Amino acid sequence: MEFKLTKEQQLIQSVARDYAEKAIAPLIEEIVEKNEVPDEIIDGLKDLDLFALPISDEYGGAGAGYASYVLAEEQLSRICPGVAVIVSVNNVGAAAMSIFGTEEQKKKYLPMGTTGSGVFSFAFTEPGTGSDPKQITATADRDGDYYVLNATKRFITNSSYEGPIIVFARDTETGHINGYIVDKFCEGYSISEPWKKMGVRGAPLYDVYLKDVKIPKDNILGGPGQGFWILKVAMALGKIGISSIFLGAMLAAYEEGLTYATAKTHRGAPIAKFQAIQMAIADMFMKYEAARWMAYRIGYLADNAQDKGDILKDSAAAKIFITETAIDVARIALNIHGSYGLMEDYKISRVWKDVIFGSQVEGVSHLLKVLIAGEILKG
Amino acid sequence: MEFKLTKEQELIQKTARDFADRSIEPAIDHIMKEHAIPQEILDGMKELDLFCLPISEAYGGAGAGYQSYVLALEQIASVSPGVAIVISVNCFGLAALEMFGSEEVKKRYMPGACTGKNIMSIAMTEPEGADPRLVKTTAVREGDEYVLNGTKRFITACGYEGPLVIFARESDTGQICGFVVEKFCEGYSISEPWDKMGLPGTPMYDVYLKDVRIPVGNMLGELNQGFRILKNSIALGKIGISSIFLGTILAAYEECMKYAGERIYLGKPLTQFQYVQGDIVDIAMKYEAARWLAYRLGYLADMNEDKGNIIKDSALTKMFVTNTAVEVARSAINIHGSYGLMENYKVSRIWRDSIFGPQTEGTNALLRSVVAMDILKRSK
Numbered sequence: 001m002e003f004k005l006t007k008e009q010q011l012i013q014s015v016a017r018d019y020a021e022k023a024i025a026p027l028i029e030e031i032v033e034k035n036e037v038p039d040e041i042i043d044g045l046k047d048l049d050l051f052a053l054p055i056s057d058e059y060g061g062a063g064a065g066y067a068s069y070v071l072a073e074e075q076l077s078r079i080c081p082g083v084a085v086i087v088s089v090n091n092v093g094a095a096a097m098s099i100f101g102t103e104e105q106k107k108k109y110l111p112m113g114t115t116g117s118g119v120f121s122f123a124f125t126e127p128g129t130g131s132d133p134k135q136i137t138a139t140a141d142r143d144g145d146y147y148v149l150n151a152t153k154r155f156i157t158n159s160s161y162e163g164p165i166i167v168f169a170r171d172t173e174t175g176h177i178n179g180y181i182v183d184k185f186c187e188g189y190s191i192s193e194p195w196k197k198m199g200v201r202g203a204p205l206y207d208v209y210l211k212d213v214k215i216p217k218d219n220i221l222g223g224p225g226q227g228f229w230i231l232k233v234a235m236a237l238g239k240i241g242i243s244s245i246f247l248g249a250m251l252a253a254y255e256e257g258l259t260y261a262t263a264k265t266h267r268g269a270p271i272a273k274f275q276a277i278q279m280a281i282a283d284m285f286m287k288y289e290a291a292r293w294m295a296y297r298i299g300y301l302a303d304n305a306q307d308k309g310d311i312l313k314d315s316a317a318a319k320i321f322i323t324e325t326a327i328d329v330a331r332i333a334l335n336i337h338g339s340y341g342l343m344e345d346y347k348i349s350r351v352w353k354d355v356i357f358g359s360q361v362e363g364v365s366h367l368l369k370v371l372i373a374g375e376i377l378k379g
Numbered sequence: 380m381e382f383k384l385t386k387e388q389e390l391i392q393k394t395a396r397d398f399a400d401r402s403i404e405p406a407i408d409h410i411m412k413e414h415a416i417p418q419e420i421l422d423g424m425k426e427l428d429l430f431c432l433p434i435s436e437a438y439g440g441a442g443a444g445y446q447s448y449v450l451a452l453e454q455i456a457s458v459s460p461g462v463a464i465v466i467s468v469n470c471f472g473l474a475a476l477e478m479f480g481s482e483e484v485k486k487r488y489m490p491g492a493c494t495g496k497n498i499m500s501i502a503m504t505e506p507e508g509a510d511p512r513l514v515k516t517t518a519v520r521e522g523d524e525y526v527l528n529g530t531k532r533f534i535t536a537c538g539y540e541g542p543l544v545i546f547a548r549e550s551d552t553g554q555i556c557g558f559v560v561e562k563f564c565e566g567y568s569i570s571e572p573w574d575k576m577g578l579p580g581t582p583m584y585d586v587y588l589k590d591v592r593i594p595v596g597n598m599l600g601e602l603n604q605g606f607r608i609l610k611n612s613i614a615l616g617k618i619g620i621s622s623i624f625l626g627t628i629l630a631a632y633e634e635c636m637k638y639a640g641e642r643i644y645l646g647k648p649l650t651q652f653q654y655v656q657g658d659i660v661d662i663a664m665k666y667e668a669a670r671w672l673a674y675r676l677g678y679l680a681d682m683n684e685d686k687g688n689i690i691k692d693s694a695l696t697k698m699f700v701t702n703t704a705v706e707v708a709r710s711a712i713n714i715h716g717s718y719g720l721m722e723n724y725k726v727s728r729i730w731r732d733s734i735f736g737p738q739t740e741g742t743n744a745l746l747r748s749v750v751a752m753d754i755l756k757r758s759k
């Protein structure tokens with residue numbers, strides 16, 4: 001066992017932290033207000049190789065692995081979870097393609113999400129379900145050398161950016177669920193008005209409509225019938241992103257709570273002198289430490305797993321623990337702020353709106369528990 | 380970062396578990412009834428080097444480090460936290476000697492407690508409380524000797540022969556220092572055992588020292604070093620407690636998996652019900668969180684010569700693991716329904732044992748203040 005960051009990991013962590021503080025933090029009001037991240041931030045992340053850390057350098061990624069990815073996402077999210085969500089979904093799509101794509105697909109599409117001008121999307125959720133692949137209603141009709149796709153996909157991140165979107169749909173001939181690669185904004189692709197979401201601002205969500213979208217028959221990811229496997233891998237990796245992001249939100253909450261406790265005075269002394277406040281500080285820190293090592297560990301596990309689907313149980317357990325703990329910690333930090341914490345002048349009010357997203361995305365906590373139980377009981 | 384056990388660590392973990400399953404488990408009823416650990420269990424563990432894992436080989440220890448120590452204690456405690464407590468107190472005492480004892484003290488006392496018949500004790504707590512500032516026990520210098528007088532409360536393993544590290548106020552400096560006393564020497568006596576409700580196997584007594592004379596060389600460290608010894612000791616004890624209550628969580632998890640698989644309710648096993656699945660997953664998840672904090676603490680202890688550097692980490696780990704053990708025990712009882720309240724079921728024992736964690740080695744309330752003070756000092 002070795003609970004220490006390598007030099008490279010420390011470097012990546014500090015590059016991400018610096019970038020977040022210097023380039024993202026000054027724009028945060030604007031990001032929150034418009035629910036949009038300025039393009040220069042995406043470009044900046046790409047320049048620093050922070051946009052596709054775990055993707056192989058052969059295709060423009062940083063080839064730095066998932067342990068580094070967790071560290072960087074934590075730091076980005078500490079300042080702006082929205083930016084970190086954009087990065088995370090990009091990496092889920094890109095990783096699915098790295099793992100399951102043909103050489104041709106990878107050469108064509110991966111650079112868009114690593115160094116080029118696109119961002120990956122990954123579209124699973126539909127109005128009817130966000131949890132159960134069996135209920136997918138999107139269809140792919142084989143038509144000679146093409147598939148014709150029809151779908152409504154809900155809550156899709158990055159769907160307003162150019163680049164590839166991996167769409168899960170049912171092959172009407174075989175009944176299989178497959179992932180299909182579509183170029184966003186091709187003919188037949190359109191998106192709704194953005195959803196008015198209360199937190200994680202900067203990463204807007206849209207519904208995506210595919211109306212008779214025609215793609216070459218080779219734009220299927222992996223072999224036919226591999227859709228479930230791809231979903232399992234993507235779920236495992238997606239949870240690494242979400243875990244890191246809400247670890248970052250937790251860190252932000254902790255720091256805000258601590259800063260307020262030392263700055264706010266009562267009768268001439270900081271409120272941190274009260275034991276009740278000290279307990280709150282210690283609890284936040286303790287919870288952060290527990291969450292932190294769970295998150296770092298799933299990065300490590302992903303780096304060492306042949307089949308990333310194998311870490312699903314661990315990444316799901318970490319995801320539940322971290323996202324629920326982020327809510328606990330934000331609650332404590334808000335408490336330290338008294339009524340000021342409810343005012344938008346204080347960052348903790350924003351963190352409060354953000355933290356509740358963790359437990360609702362990438363598998364709702366209690367559903368994930370059912371899934372992990374299945375894995376545990378299998379032995 | 381590397382979240383993987385070495386081959387040696389895996390071996391030690393397995394050795395500890397095998398011993399616990401084969402030799403301790405069959406004796407559990409005896410341990411509960413007699414409130415004593417059969418001698419052959421103590422001997423067996425000594426033979427396997429499980430009594431002195433983190434202590435260096437030069438003085439009879441296993442030289443296996445604190446990570447292995449955490450792993451072994453966890454496994455033993457999953458079968459009997461009472462047995463594990465004796466090991467942890469012994470290692471705690473040995474480590475204090477190793478770090479601060481003179482060469483002579485180490486040679487005289489350590490081998491017996493590593494592999495011989497002796498077991499060490501540590502005595503800090505007094506009737507007034509466990510805070511070192513409250514120590515009233517005195518060590519008065521008289522020529523080449525110290526004369527000790529005082530009462531120590533809740534002392535583990537003080538009914539066994541062997542050395543006792545006792546914290547007392549040194550007469551010349553007024554500081555709290557550690558002194559080595561041989562149990563059952565002249566002037567040493569113990570009370571009736573306390574009737575404690577859990578952790579069977581390790582009776583606790585009050586220790587009375589009345590004009591106990593020891594050579595000056597039996598003081599640990601130099602004069603004025605008392606504070607350093609204290610800081611190291613505070614961290615050391617918490618490694619043991621964290622590992623032990625991690626074992627409690629593990630035991631609760633294993634019991635629930637077994638019970639939920641076997642118990643048929645409305646025609647299907649409990650594992651088929653989502654609410655039971657949710658409870659089991661919560662336990663598994665909390666175990667993971669607690670586990671890596673505890674293993675990390677072992678790692679930090681191996682990396683830090685001066686254990687005083689890891690006080691904050693040891694305190695937060697101890698708080699987290701012991702609080703979690705209580706939560707997990709609660710949901711383990713829940714899964715067992717009313718059967719969980721019956722002594723035929725191990726979870727009834729886990730329930731009673733788990734509550735010892737937050738109350739020992741510094742109450743968790745106190746530790747929160749230790750952690751907070753450290754954070755606030757750094758954030759200035």
Ligand SMILES: Cc1cc2nc3c(=O)[nH]c(=O)nc-3n(C[C@H](O)[C@H](O)[C@H](O)COP(=O)(O)OP(=O)(O)OC[C@H]3O[C@@H](n4cnc5c(N)ncnc54)[C@H](O)[C@@H]3O)c2cc1C
Pocket residue numbers: 089121122123124125126127128129130131132154155156157158200205357360361362363364365366367368370653
């Ligand atoms: C910020 C954000 C970004 C997102 N980005 C994307 C994206 O890029 N791509 C994408 O595809 N989706 C995305 N989503 C959607 C998200 O992944 C889903 O909304 C989420 O997985 C939950 O699905 P649902 O809301 O449809 O809930 P449902 O699946 O309808 O579930 C409803 C409730 O029923 C419970 N439930 C369902 N099945 C079971 C069961 N078998 N046992 C017990 N309980 C059950 C669930 O836990 C939940 O409480 C995003 C969402 C957000 C908020």
Ligand SMILES: Cc1cc2nc3c(=O)[nH]c(=O)nc-3n(C[C@H](O)[C@H](O)[C@H](O)COP(=O)(O)OP(=O)(O)OC[C@H]3O[C@@H](n4cnc5c(N)ncnc54)[C@H](O)[C@@H]3O)c2cc1C
Pocket residue numbers: 275468500501502503504507508509510532533534535536578583735738739740741742743744745748
């Ligand atoms: C199984 C077992 C084995 C033990 N073995 C040993 C042993 O071998 N050697 C040994 O020396 N001791 C041993 N002890 C004693 C144990 O370490 C102490 O009892 C424990 O540290 C708590 O001390 P106390 O009971 O005196 O509580 P006190 O210190 O008197 O605390 C009483 C209450 O005040 C609170 N409190 C105290 N200080 C503060 C503060 N600054 N701020 C806020 N709240 C505070 C505490 O949280 C607690 O709620 C053992 C105890 C048990 C149960």
